[in-house]
Amino acid sequence: MSHRTLIRNGRLIDPANPTAHSDAPRDLLIEDGRIAAVGPHLSAADAEIIDAANLVVTPGLVDIHVHLREPGQAYKETIASGAAAAAAGGFTSVAAMPNTVPVNDTPEITRWIQAPERRAQVRVYPIAAATLGSMGESLADYEALCDAGAIAVSDDGKPILGDETMRAVLRAAAAVGLPVIQHAEDTRMTGGCSMNAGALAFRLGLRGMPVEAEAGIVARDIALLRELDDDRAHLHVAHLSTRKALDHVRVARKSGLHVTCEVTPHHFVLTEEAIGEFDTHAKMNPPLRAREDRDAMIEGLLDGTIDCIATDHAPHAAHEKEQEFERAPNGITGLETSLGLSLSVLYREHRMPLHKVFALLSTRPAAVLGLGGGTLAIGASADLLLLSPDTERPFRARESRSLSRNTPFDGWSLPGAVHLTLHAGRIVYGKLPLTGVQHGQQR
Amino acid sequence: MEDVPTRSLRQERPHLPQTRQRASQDGRSTLQNASTRPRSLLATSDLSLSDISSILHAASLLEKENPHQRAKRLATRRLALLFYESSTRTRTSFELAAKGLGADTTLVSALSSSIEKGESLKDTGLTLRALGAECIILRHPSSGAPYLLERVTGLPVLNAGDGMHAHPSQALLDLRTILHRLKPEDAGAPVDAGTLAGITVLITGDILHSRVARSNARLLPRLGARVIFCGPEALLPESAAGMNTGISIERDFTRAMRHAQVVMMLRIQKERLAGLELDLDRYIANYQLNAMRLREHAPRALVMHPGPMIRGLEITSDVADGPQSAIEEQVRHGLAIRTALILRALGELPEVAAA
Numbered sequence: 001m002s003h004r005t006l007i008r009n010g011r012l013i014d015p016a017n018p019t020a021h022s023d024a025p026r027d028l029l030i031e032d033g034r035i036a037a038v039g040p041h042l043s044a045a046d047a048e049i050i051d052a053a054n055l056v057v058t059p060g061l062v063d064i065h066v067h068l069r070e071p072g073q074a075y076k077e078t079i080a081s082g083a084a085a086a087a088a089g090g091f092t093s094v095a096a097m098p099n100t101v102p103v104n105d106t107p108e109i110t111r112w113i114q115a116p117e118r119r120a121q122v123r124v125y126p127i128a129a130a131t132l133g134s135m136g137e138s139l140a141d142y143e144a145l146c147d148a149g150a151i152a153v154s155d156d157g158k159p160i161l162g163d164e165t166m167r168a169v170l171r172a173a174a175a176v177g178l179p180v181i182q183h184a185e186d187t188r189m190t191g192g193c194s195m196n197a198g199a200l201a202f203r204l205g206l207r208g209m210p211v212e213a214e215a216g217i218v219a220r221d222i223a224l225l226r227e228l229d230d231d232r233a234h235l236h237v238a239h240l241s242t243r244k245a246l247d248h249v250r251v252a253r254k255s256g257l258h259v260t261c262e263v264t265p266h267h268f269v270l271t272e273e274a275i276g277e278f279d280t281h282a283k284m285n286p287p288l289r290a291r292e293d294r295d296a297m298i299e300g301l302l303d304g305t306i307d308c309i310a311t312d313h314a315p316h317a318a319h320e321k322e323q324e325f326e327r328a329p330n331g332i333t334g335l336e337t338s339l340g341l342s343l344s345v346l347y348r349e350h351r352m353p354l355h356k357v358f359a360l361l362s363t364r365p366a367a368v369l370g371l372g373g374g375t376l377a378i379g380a381s382a383d384l385l386l387l388s389p390d391t392e393r394p395f396r397a398r399e400s401r402s403l404s405r406n407t408p409f410d411g412w413s414l415p416g417a418v419h420l421t422l423h424a425g426r427i428v429y430g431k432l433p434l435t436g437v438q439h440g441q442q443r
Numbered sequence: 444m445e446d447v448p449t450r451s452l453r454q455e456r457p458h459l460p461q462t463r464q465r466a467s468q469d470g471r472s473t474l475q476n477a478s479t480r481p482r483s484l485l486a487t488s489d490l491s492l493s494d495i496s497s498i499l500h501a502a503s504l505l506e507k508e509n510p511h512q513r514a515k516r517l518a519t520r521r522l523a524l525l526f527y528e529s530s531t532r533t534r535t536s537f538e539l540a541a542k543g544l545g546a547d548t549t550l551v552s553a554l555s556s557s558i559e560k561g562e563s564l565k566d567t568g569l570t571l572r573a574l575g576a577e578c579i580i581l582r583h584p585s586s587g588a589p590y591l592l593e594r595v596t597g598l599p600v601l602n603a604g605d606g607m608h609a610h611p612s613q614a615l616l617d618l619r620t621i622l623h624r625l626k627p628e629d630a631g632a633p634v635d636a637g638t639l640a641g642i643t644v645l646i647t648g649d650i651l652h653s654r655v656a657r658s659n660a661r662l663l664p665r666l667g668a669r670v671i672f673c674g675p676e677a678l679l680p681e682s683a684a685g686m687n688t689g690i691s692i693e694r695d696f697t698r699a700m701r702h703a704q705v706v707m708m709l710r711i712q713k714e715r716l717a718g719l720e721l722d723l724d725r726y727i728a729n730y731q732l733n734a735m736r737l738r739e740h741a742p743r744a745l746v747m748h749p750g751p752m753i754r755g756l757e758i759t760s761d762v763a764d765g766p767q768s769a770i771e772e773q774v775r776h777g778l779a780i781r782t783a784l785i786l787r788a789l790g791e792l793p794e795v796a797a798a
Contacts, residue, residue, distance in 0.1 A: 199685030205586035205608030205654060277485075278587030322565055322595065324585035326606075 010052030015359035060092025072101025107148035215244035243296035315404030340414025648709025664689030
């Protein structure tokens with residue numbers, strides 16, 4: 001007998017098809033983990049009823065840049081805890097970066113990450129290493145990694161620095177149809193640096209990373225992509241943070257190159273001033289930039305140049321962040337604050353329509369990496385998010401599902417309270433009471 | 444109008460808990476509470492102008508006080524000096540200042556402690572607190588370390604130099620030196636935004652890496668001084684001028700000297716010049732303070748140096764030992780200032796009479 005759930009009276013927003021549903025309440029029927037029907041006044045025999053009155057129903061969010069820390073650093077996060085944090089943040093799919101211990105550069109590790117023993121409640125897609133050990137020298141076996149389930153290659157945490165190596169990476173990845181995700185940082189310019197270069201870095205007595213360290217690598221990668229002249233090649237710029245790099249991407253796209261890019265919420269919300277009195281919760285790579293770069297990120301989201309939002313969720317233990325600023329590791333958590341921050345800045349402040357905000361968080365990241373998700377189409381996996389876009393709640397780090405608490409947003413009042421997250425039709429996060437099972441009744 | 448301390452950069456996080464003790468926003472309440480609250484000094488921007496006045500006043504009072512009287516002030520109180528970097532001047536003057544007040548002091552240095560075994564700054568601080576330290580005087584190679592120490596221990600911390608960031612007690616003793624030499628008639632009066640009006644302080648040397656340069660640049664313009672930074676691009680980026688109002692950059696040393704009432708030289712490390720591919724002889728030719736340059740371009744200027752000096756590199760012996768030099772006085776003023784800072788840290792600053 002098939003398992004049915006009826007989500008009733010919600011306001012459906014499908015970013016893949018923004019005009020498909022009116023604002024009027026609609027029902028959505030889930031059958032065996034898939035979206036079976038959508039419409040007003042659906043009835044279904046033996047269905048669990050979920051009352052979505054006054055809630056928005058939209059596809060579960062997709063985060064294409066997270067660090068789940070397994071294998072090897074389970075004290076920061078496990079695949080299970082990271083997936084739980086994702087679900088709490090409204091995400092139903094995440095792509096896990098390979099800078100684990102050891103680095104995910106083999107099919108064995110790629111498969112291990114996806115195994116049911118990891119108890120991930122949401123879909124976890126592995127991104128495999130571009131080079132062995134991410135040492136930037138010899139290429140990993142992309143065909144084998146692809147067969148094992150890898151959906152992209154990256155040496156994230158580090159750049160693929162050498163021209164010859166990057167050329168080879170782009171070529172080999174294109175041959176198997178995998179995107180190359182580049183952490184664009186010219187490490188020859190950033191040694192010993194722990195924040196953005198400029199007057200603030202000087203004042204704080206910290207070495208700063210110039211914007212050129214990012215923009216230069218982006219320009220170089222685009223030139224290599226152009227030189228390769230292969231339609232299958234795809235360069236994706238991870239965690240873009242500077243106006244200069246964004247401009248390179250914009251120009252490249254106009255000339256028809258397949259270049260995409262993502263931005264983190266912290267890079268369009270915060271500036272380097274968030275460092276305040278050496279707060280390591282404002283230390284990440286790429287660093288928080290000056291106001292004009294932060295503003296350029298918002299412009300890029302509004303004008304569509306930036307393809308999607310991705311958190312770069314980077315959990316670290318408390319004792320690691322509680323060190324001298326230069327010594328503390330880079331990164332903050334992001335899965336449970338991304339939706340709220342995106343709604344706060346884009347929807348509230350800049351009046352971006354909800355379907356566009358959701359697109360940046362689901363449909364478009366899924367499209368960038370060729371993943372499923374981000375749609376309410378009939379037959380699609382029932383990966384859903386039920387939320388109140390206008391209800392604000394304070395984000396409390398201590399209630400986070402992540403094992404780590406390294407966030408600068410503790411206490412921030414954020415809109416977009418998540419009520420329920422469903423993955424393949426199963427509730428993976430939620431405080432919404434079920435109103436019972438409907439037995440063969442017409443409404 | 445009362446100057447307000449330049450608060451660091453909290454605009455975007457107003458909701459975060461304020462765990463630091465801070466100088467009050469307006470001078471008035473600071474005066475009322477001046478002598479009773481324990482206070483860190485992490486950067487000169489922590490201090491209001493009336494805080495600075497209180498410290499200068501206390502320094503003079505304590506300097507003249509009968510040593511037996513002074514030694515009763517902090518009898519049985521415990522202070523720790525935590526020095527991750529070597530130091531002659533700063534460490535010794537803090538130590539003697541504390542002992543002069545009658546306090547028990549202990550010095551923990553990186554090389555002779557569990558810091559060598561990898562013990563964290565946090566744990567070192569908590570250990571000192573558990574041993575009864577009421578205040579920690581910290582010198583550390585990482586910018587911002589004193590803020591972390593204060594946060595995790597809850598104790599008042601005196602920053603004796605953190606990385607390239609700040610050396611606030613140095614800036615205060617430099618201020619005292621300038622006042623005593625150039626404004627002796629104002630001795631004892633509270634300072635205000637016009638106290639150093641008309642005075643230009645020229646700071647020359649490895650400014651990029653200098654916490655002394657930064658602390659003086661933070662402090663002196665608040666009292667009306669102009670600060671000129673001088674040096675080659677590799678040691679002095681253009682972004683340095685953005686540190687504060689009243690700061691300008693000049694690449695020509697002799698031209699800058701002509702405008703200066705104070706010529707402050709900073710140590711140059713030969714290895715650093717080599718690392719930056721700067722020619723030593725050329726540097727000396729362009730930026731060394733020698734007797735001829737001084738006589739020709741700033742014959743009445745006060746010469747200062749935080750020490751340690753490399754005689755023959757950034758400054759010549761005859762200038763360092765000459766009549767315009769206040770280098771030894773700086774060290775004496777350092778002892779007086781640090782005596783006041785320690786008392787202030789423990790909330791025992793002598794009452795200041797309302798100005």
